[in-house]
Amino acid sequence: MKAGWKSIIATALLATLASVAATWVSATWIMREREPPSLHSIIHHELDLDADQKQRLDAIEDRFAGRRQALQAEVRAANQELAAAIAASDGDTPQVQAAVDHFHSAMGELQKATISHVFEMRSVMTPAQAEVFDRRIVEVLRQDAG
Structure with a gap:
């Protein structure tokens, strides 16, 4: 049993x-x-790029990679600053508000740089490629918005 x-x-x-x-x-x-597909995936898998375009886009992506890392590091630092301000306060203090402002500023700079990067990449594309690219970017942004 x-x-x-x-x-x-x-x-x-x-x-x-x-x-x-x-x-x-x-x-x-x-x-x-x-x-949603990444920007890299849209460009390299959905557009029919020629060799020159690939080379130019790779250079643009390489140049932006360092800038993006620096901006993301600033966002993380601002987030840590906000966490520290909240932990040290007993409410919505001027220090908390300053940390919030720093975080918003860092996020805004990252968003602005990313949009500039998107348009710089778009400038390498043919009108037909740019049309597909724009449509896909809009789809991804709308999906992300819920």
């Missing part, structure tokens, strides 16, 4: 593990499918 219970428990455990694994795989797949 003990062997019977062991088999039932082993089967239940295996079924549970299989269920958890299947759920995790499904959730991972669904999230990946719902994730």
Whole structure:
């Protein structure tokens, strides 16, 4: 009789593990499918770029990569500053508001630089490519807005 219970428990455990694994795989797949395409993916996989365009776009992307990292670091620093101001305060103090302003400024600079980068890349494209690019960018932004 003990062997019977062991088999039932082993089967239940295996079924549970299989269920958890299947759920995790499904959730991972669904999230990946719902994730909007990256700017890089749109440019390099959805547009028919010639060799010169690829080279020019690679140079633009390389140049922006360093700028983006610096801007993202500033956003993270502003976020840390905000966290510290909140932790040190007992309410909505001038220090908290200054940290909020710093965070908004850093985020704004990142957004402005990213938009400038998008238009710089667009300038390398043919009118037909730019039309596809614009449509896809608008779709991604609308998707992200909910």
